[in-house]
Amino acid sequence: MDIATYLAATLKTLRLSRSLSLTQAAELTGVSKAMLGQIERNESSPTVATLWKIATGFNVPFSLFIAPPAAHAPTAYDPQQQAMIVTPLFPWDEALRFELFAITLAPGAVSESTPHESGVIEHVVVIEGELEMQTQGRWQRLAAGEGLRFRGDEPHAYRNASALPVRFHSLIHYVKTA
Template structure:
């Protein structure tokens, strides 16, 4: 199963399992009913930012949408025309409650992330290149080998101001008790 078909099936299963209509899913995620329907019908592939909104709205780890039952290759989320590529390094661990991703951001790319659930903490470490991070409305640049930890439950952004692709890791810790929705 390709990744877009997996996204489609996972979204539909989550929504139906909870008994949510498309309208309620749109309300919970902040993603339009039309877009959710297109994703479920495998007519559209969401951006990373949209997929984050969906994961947050359903209160599930981001990697739920990337984990397929088909080894041996790691799933790669690289939507069409995307400047951001996300590869899970480790599958979501229910006991430890984290996702760990390798992320690549194209030159000039900007990815703005809406707040995740209350209590989510992110750790970002730059592997190569320079990454601009917006946290609490302030931009700062991290060079290769530098990292930062921040509250993921606030709006934040990733930007590559350089002419070269930037590679970084993102470790995301989810709270033990999900926030009420």
């Protein structure tokens, strides 16, 4: 099963398992009813930002949508601009409550992330290149080997102002809910 087909089936199964209409799912996620329907019918490929909105709205890990069980390193592309490539290194782990991604951000690309669920902590470590991160409304630069831990439940953004791709790891740690 290709990633688009897997994503479509996963979204529809998740929505139906919660007995939600497309309208209710749109209200929950902040993604339009039309877009959710197109994704479910495999007529549209969502951006990484849209997938994050859906995951946050449904309160599920991001990797649920891009990591089929027993798959080998599936990748989520941002089809709007091919600016961001996200590959799960360690998909969602229920016991440890985290997921780890390898991310490549194209030269000149900016990715704004909507807040994740309450209590989420994100850890970013630059592997190659230079990454600019916006947290708490301010930008800071991270070089290869440097990292940043921040609240993922607040708006944040990633920017590559260089002429070369930047590669980094993002570990997302979800707080245990009662």
